[in-house]
Amino acid sequence: MKKKIVLAYSGGLDTTVIIPWLKENYDCDIIAVCVDVGQEADWTTIKQRALDTGALACYVADVKKEYVENYVWPALKANALYEDKYLLGTSTARPLIAKILVDYARKEKAYAIAHGATGKGNDQVRFDLGIMAFAPDLEIIAPWRTWDIRSREEEIKYLEKRKIPVPMKKSDSYSRDDNLWHISHEGLELEDPANEPSLNRMLKMTVPPEKAPNKPEYVEIEFEKGLPTAVNGKKLDGVSLIRELNKIGGAHGVGLIDLVENRVVGMKSRGVYETPGGSILYYAHQELEHICLDRQTYSFKQQVAQKMGEVIYGGLWFTPLRESLSAFVDTTQKTVTGTVRLKLYKGSISSAGVSSPYSLYNTDIASFTTGELYNHADAKGFIRLYGLPILVRALMEKGNKGKGKAAKDAKGKNAGDSKSKGRKDAKSQGTAG
Numbered sequence: 001m002k003k004k005i006v007l008a009y010s011g012g013l014d015t016t017v018i019i020p021w022l023k024e025n026y027d028c029d030i031i032a033v034c035v036d037v038g039q040e041a042d043w044t045t046i047k048q049r050a051l052d053t054g055a056l057a058c059y060v061a062d063v064k065k066e067y068v069e070n071y072v073w074p075a076l077k078a079n080a081l082y083e084d085k086y087l088l089g090t091s092t093a094r095p096l097i098a099k100i101l102v103d104y105a106r107k108e109k110a111y112a113i114a115h116g117a118t119g120k121g122n123d124q125v126r127f128d129l130g131i132m133a134f135a136p137d138l139e140i141i142a143p144w145r146t147w148d149i150r151s152r153e154e155e156i157k158y159l160e161k162r163k164i165p166v167p168m169k170k171s172d173s174y175s176r177d178d179n180l181w182h183i184s185h186e187g188l189e190l191e192d193p194a195n196e197p198s199l200n201r202m203l204k205m206t207v208p209p210e211k212a213p214n215k216p217e218y219v220e221i222e223f224e225k226g227l228p229t230a231v232n233g234k235k236l237d238g239v240s241l242i243r244e245l246n247k248i249g250g251a252h253g254v255g256l257i258d259l260v261e262n263r264v265v266g267m268k269s270r271g272v273y274e275t276p277g278g279s280i281l282y283y284a285h286q287e288l289e290h291i292c293l294d295r296q297t298y299s300f301k302q303q304v305a306q307k308m309g310e311v312i313y314g315g316l317w318f319t320p321l322r323e324s325l326s327a328f329v330d331t332t333q334k335t336v337t338g339t340v341r342l343k344l345y346k347g348s349i350s351s352a353g354v355s356s357p358y359s360l361y362n363t364d365i366a367s368f369t370t371g372e373l374y375n376h377a378d379a380k381g382f383i384r385l386y387g388l389p390i391l392v393r394a395l396m397e398k399g400n401k402g403k404g405k406a407a408k409d410a411k412g413k414n415a416g417d418s419k420s421k422g423r424k425d426a427k428s429q430g431t432a433g
Helices: 013-025 043-052 064-078 089-108 123-134 152-161 238-251 276-292 295-313 320-335 378-386 388-432
Strands: 003-008 028-036 057-062 112-114 139-141 175-178 183-186 217-224 227-231 256-262 268-274 338-345 348-355
Touching: 003 013, 003 089, 013 028, 013 152, 028 043, 028 089, 043 057, 057 089, 064 089, 064 227, 064 238, 064 276, 064 295, 064 320, 089 112, 089 123, 089 183, 089 295, 123 139, 217 238, 217 276, 227 238, 227 276, 238 276, 276 295, 276 338, 276 348, 295 320, 378 388
Parallel strands: 003 028, 003 112, 028 057, 112 139
Antiparallel strands: 175 183, 183 268, 217 227, 217 338, 256 268, 338 348
């Protein structure tokens, strides 16, 4: 019986090439595993493609619910972003995919797991670390790190030479990753940061902002303990809720991000991301936190958000650090419950009102009309104590300036006395002569 290799299979260009390449270079059976995290895919066609190109079997694991609840929601509750922009669409999915690959490798008694991540990308780190976390004994095969193919054009030629259908048009050979949360685009004109993205040709989920309706649309989102539960008054499960917001946001051109980012491996790369529903949820969630979290908690959570983004982006999901960060975030979300109303218009998102039973906004205190809870006269003592370090420093500098002036005056007086004494001595010497 031949040994088995489990392959993370998407049916795209890379993995379509990898099946015949593995068969040509390893004396093994290939088990293709498709992990459904919400990408738009014809799984029947993709499964057949895997079999037609040499796979012994092809499985599809539907993990959309697990993806949303255990990976997307923790990132949302943290407001985790990478380098201020990226909503971690690919980064949140890869750890789960790695976990599922290990599950199938165990079932199939495979000795290795293969993936199509390139030797320049982040995904190789995320896949490898995820596999290592659950199966340190399994071999990891990443053809891009070993074969002599150097470009997507060469991949296409590889398939054409073997009379294997190319799963895309040559003119649309962006490197894409899509799931329920986002679509990423790399390659072609994006490889030069000086080029404007060809949005009309590129976009799949979102319309270019200039083609969005000329009338704004309002959307209302309800949250319970940091998690979205309803859109426009309709209760929805996580998968359905994201799909609904993708549809609404995509129609208004929101959630487009063009980013030159720092990859884990050290280089910079450029990508265009479509995350319409995610962008709406991040905006709404943050608006709700503004009224539900106190200043110190919100301030520290901002630091946690940045660290969480870096940890997720770097493939460190299955680590004590990520778990600890999530534990802190979950504690902060106990009172993040309420309703947020947003206005969407030609690529923009703006707040149109927010309310919460746990709101820390108190009209009696915040209103320009003086209320019983706030005495303006109290501000003087507070500011005096709050600014005490400033006051002490100013007094010190003033004192030192006074000492400096006194020293300068003394020095000038001493110099004058010396000159006067010199003149007297000279006069005395002249008289004696």
